[in-house]
Amino acid sequence: MKTTQKSPEAGSSPPVKQLLDEPETVTTIVTGYTELYNVACLSDEEIWTRGNDSALKLYSINHRPLLKSITTKSRYTPDTIAVTKRRDLVYTDYWDRTVNIVKDEKIEEVIRLQNWKPQGICSTSSGDLLVIMISDDYKQTKVVCYSGSTEKQSIQFDNKGKLLYSSSSYYRYITENRNLDVCVSDSGAGAVVVVNQAGELRFWYTGHSPALKNEIQSHRNHHRQSKSHPYS
Structure with missing residues (x-):
């Protein structure tokens, strides 16, 4: 077994779990989806899925x-799912421009956007929601932190006023790491973009050594846009 030491920034975070040298199959579940896109853990034994x-x-x-099987409020395909600290399921609806929460099998709309469409979502250690979204014209991408339906913070530019994220229709996932950094996998840029809690760029990771933003090639723009699915 391999163990990872707890970093000083983690503070009072839960102890790091041991990592297996080789992955081990616990069980196989046939979901019925033609394509399975996301899994979110409700507990060690229960998982939410979206396809x-x-x-x-x-x-x-x-x-x-x-x-359980719950149909989205709009009947569109959900884009990303996550589980909150209170063990509620949240999901983004790209075409409906909403962020929704599932409580006791009832769907409540938490956020409705204008001129933006939500993509990835995650629940933070403090219970806030981080939502990555793209503008209707596909020219801007930003991360917004919400407490309930109230916007607390918007992350879009670096300290030189340049866009942190690519301006393509390609898909993006978001999460918060143990250091409370905001990490976005930006497929349009071919990189993981990491900023701190203040929204300041820490580094880009492209599969090799982490690099500063100004060392990475320009964003890959003007990707093909698909009407059948938002992310080509």
């Missing part, structure tokens, strides 16, 4: 039955 239709499905990995 290429409008159903959000909850499975038990030990007993493998389908525990």
Whole structure:
């Protein structure tokens, strides 16, 4: 077994779990999706899934039955799912421009955007929501932190006023790491973009050694846009 030491920045974070030298299959679940896109852990035994239709499905990995299946409010395919600190499911709806939360199998709209469409979402250690979104004209991308439906912070530019994220229709995922940095996998840029809590750029990672933004080639713009699916 391999262990990773806790970093000083992590503070009172939970102890780091041990990592296996080789991945181990615990169980196999047939979801019924033609394509499975996301998995979000509700617990060590239960997982939410989303695929290429409008159903959000909850499975038990030990007993493998389908525990719940919930259809999105708009009946569009959800874009990203996450589980909050309170164990509620949240999902983004790209075409409906909304962020929604599922409580007791009922869907509540938390955020409705104008001139922007939501992509990736995650729940932070403090209980806020981080949402990455793209403008209707596909020319701007930003990360917004919400407390409930209230916007707390917007992250879009570096300290030189340049865009942090690519301006393409390609997909992006977002998460918060143990140092409380905001990490975005930006497929349009071919990089993971990491900023600190203040929204200041820490580094870009392109699969080799981390590099500063000014050492990376220019953003890959003007990618093909697809009407059948927002991310080509």
